[in-house]
Amino acid sequence: xxxxxxxVKGTRDFYPEQMAFRTWLYNTMRQAAESFGFQEWEAxxxxxxxxYAAKSGEELxxxxxxxxxxxxxDEITLRPELTPSLARVVAQKQNELTFPVRWWSFGPFWxxxxxxRGRTREFFQWNVDMLGVDTPEADAExxxxxxxxxxxxxxxxxxxxxxxxxRRLMDRQFEKFGIPAGQRLEVSNWIDRxxxxxxxxxxxxxxxxxxxxxQLANLKAMLADKQLWQESxxxxxxxxxxxxxxxxxxxxxxxxxxxxxxxxxxTVFEAWDMGGVVKRSILGGGRYDNLLADVGGEPLPAVGFxxxxxxxxxxxxxxxxxxxxxxxxxxxVLVTVFDPAQQAASLKIAARLREAGLNVxxxxxxxxxxxxxxxxxxxxxxxxxxxxxxxAENGQAxxxxxxxxxxxxxxxxxxxxxxxxxxxxxxxx
RNA sequence: GUGCCUGUAGCUCAAUGGCAGAGCGCUACACUGUGGAUGUAGAUGUUGUGGGUUCGACCCCCAUCAGGCACCCCA
Numbered sequence: 398x399x400x401x402x403x404x405v406k407g408t409r410d411f412y413p414e415q416m417a418f419r420t421w422l423y424n425t426m427r428q429a430a431e432s433f434g435f436q437e438w439e440a441x442x443x444x445x446x447x448x449y450a451a452k453s454g455e456e457l458x459x460x461x462x463x464x465x466x467x468x469x470x471d472e473i474t475l476r477p478e479l480t481p482s483l484a485r486v487v488a489q490k491q492n493e494l495t496f497p498v499r500w501w502s503f504g505p506f507w508x509x510x511x512x513x514r515g516r517t518r519e520f521f522q523w524n525v526d527m528l529g530v531d532t533p534e535a536d537a538e539x540x541x542x543x544x545x546x547x548x549x550x551x552x553x554x555x556x557x558x559x560x561x562x563x564r565r566l567m568d569r570q571f572e573k574f575g576i577p578a579g580q581r582l583e584v585s586n587w588i589d590r591x592x593x594x595x596x597x598x599x600x601x602x603x604x605x606x607x608x609x610x611x612q613l614a615n616l617k618a619m620l621a622d623k624q625l626w627q628e629s630x631x632x633x634x635x636x637x638x639x640x641x642x643x644x645x646x647x648x649x650x651x652x653x654x655x656x657x658x659x660x661x662x663x664t665v666f667e668a669w670d671m672g673g674v675v676k677r678s679i680l681g682g683g684r685y686d687n688l689l690a691d692v693g694g695e696p697l698p699a700v701g702f703x704x705x706x707x708x709x710x711x712x713x714x715x716x717x718x719x720x721x722x723x724x725x726x727x728x729x730v731l732v733t734v735f736d737p738a739q740q741a742a743s744l745k746i747a748a749r750l751r752e753a754g755l756n757v758x759x760x761x762x763x764x765x766x767x768x769x770x771x772x773x774x775x776x777x778x779x780x781x782x783x784x785x786x787x788x789a790e791n792g793q794a795x796x797x798x799x800x801x802x803x804x805x806x807x808x809x810x811x812x813x814x815x816x817x818x819x820x821x822x823x824x825x826x
Numbered sequence: 827g828u829g830c831c832u833g834u835a836g837c838u839c840a841a842u843g844g845c846a847g848a849g850c851g852c853u854a855c856a857c858u859g860u861g862g863a864u865g866u867a868g869a870u871g872u873u874g875u876g877g878g879u880u881c882g883a884c885c886c887c888c889a890u891c892a893g894g895c896a897c898c899c900c901a
Contacts, residue, residue, distance in 0.1 A: 403874095403891080403892075406891085406892070406893095460827075460898090460899085461899075461900085478901090506901080508899090508900080508901085510898095510899075510900080511827085511828095511897095511898090512892090512893075512894090513893085513894060513895070513896090514893095514894070514895080515901085516900080516901080520901065521901095522901060523901095593897090656900095677900090677901095678900075678901080679901075680901060681900080681901070703901060704901065705900090705901025706901080707901070708900095708901055709901085733859095733860085735859075765858090765859095765860095766859055766860050766861095767857075767859095767860060767861075768861095769860080769861090770860045770861040770862095771860090771861050771862090772861085773860090773861065774861040774862060775861080778861095781860080781861080783859070783860075785859055786859095787859085795859090795860090797860070797861090799861070799862090802860095802861085802862090804860085
């Protein structure tokens with residue numbers, strides 16, 4: 398492995414095995430989203446930096462974004478998240494689209510971070526959004542898409558829970574406790590960190606930026622109050638919808654969920670690995686009713702979430718839920734080339750089989766048959782075809798079923814049907 | 827951006843500062859019309875990279891790159 402130019406830090410190469418997993422993930426996401434009538438869409442990977450400047454949060458824009466100057470001198474960003482692009486795309490055709498818009502997407506994103514387990518610089522993200530409604534029922538539907546996906550991949554509520562809160566409710570609480578608007582971001586960050594610090598340090602940190610003893614006590618009581626959602630009309634309707642959708646076991650109120658992104662205005666939620674090793678937020682989302690106006694559109698309410706491929710793969714791995722039957726075999730049929738004299742006959746039968754709808758590899762070199770059979774075995778071919786001098790003379794082909802080792806002679810014109818019968822037997826695809 | 831740990835054959839890992847190894851995998855042959863099993867033989871490496879210390883460095887020191895862990899932040 399000398400002199401191989403290394404890949405860019407924090408990127409992953411998707412060999413066919415990894416690609417098969419990614420495709421499986423993609424198909425599972427598609428299934429969940431489409432079962433709720435969401436449509437697939439995609440945005441450019443390159444965006445201008447201004448798109449994020451407004452609302453994405455300083456950390457994300459200034460420290461974690463890939464920004465470079467293109468040959469024309471424009472500042473270009475590799476997109477660190479999708480929501481601002483979505484806002485732009487919708488704002489551009491705001492008078493043409495049929496609302497509520499329900500869209501989903503799966504593609505690559507970039508953040509300049511220190512790579513480690515569960516975190517890379519290039520990652521893939523599933524985004525699901527609904528724009529044009531501001532009802533708690535819409536919020537519940539987004540959470541339902543998510544819960545459907547989690548169920549589909551085999552996760553249960555003991556393993557992964559969706560924790561929900563509402564910034565409007567929090568703001569009313571902060572108001573009640575006499576916390577000024579200018580301090581609320583800091584208080585949110587403080588709440589976000591309570592699991593990561595020792596209780597005394599956490600309290601001291603709260604006092605440091607100006608929380609009074611009363612405020613501290615009130616906030617602590619608030620964080621322990623699992624019934625607080627009942628004081629929120631929105632959350633009351635939200636949980637009624639979740640109940641009606643039959644998803645109560647997957648969804649729970651948690652006053653500690655605040656989320657870092659600035660653009661969230663109402664409901665916020667995160668899915669958490671509750672039982673496993675990961676013990677972290679595996680995705681996040683919420684309501685962002687002001688974002689369209691912020692990128693220059695007419696005001697439009699919206700709700701959505703995003704899930705990264707890296708963390709969900711880790712969680713599935715931890716719970717032994719990685720799909721085991723992913724098909725990475727390039728083709729179920731391999732046609733051997735007996736010797737140079739039979740080259741044309743082999744290519745012909747391969748073409749004929751493909752015409753009949755089969756996926757077929759014809760070995761590209763007339764090497765020893767043993768080597769070709771070994772190759773067939775390794776790539777997982779289920780049927781190997783041989784046309785030697787004897788078969789060629791009689792217009793026949795020898796079909797070997799790799800699993801059983803059995804072999805049969807058939808007329809070349811009947812080969813496709815005979816192969817089809819073999820492949821129809823139970824076993825690996 | 828910060829701190830700590832790690833880097834040896836394709837993979838998993840050994841090797842007190844004194845000739846760089848094992849298992850698995852790989853290649854060939856036994857098997858000149860057939861894969862898996864078995865046996866025999868073989869090839870594997872600038873010890874991540876670049877410097878330094880030393881008679882001598884996989885081992886000690888410095889730098890750098892990459893991975894992991896913890897911050898930060900988040901998917």
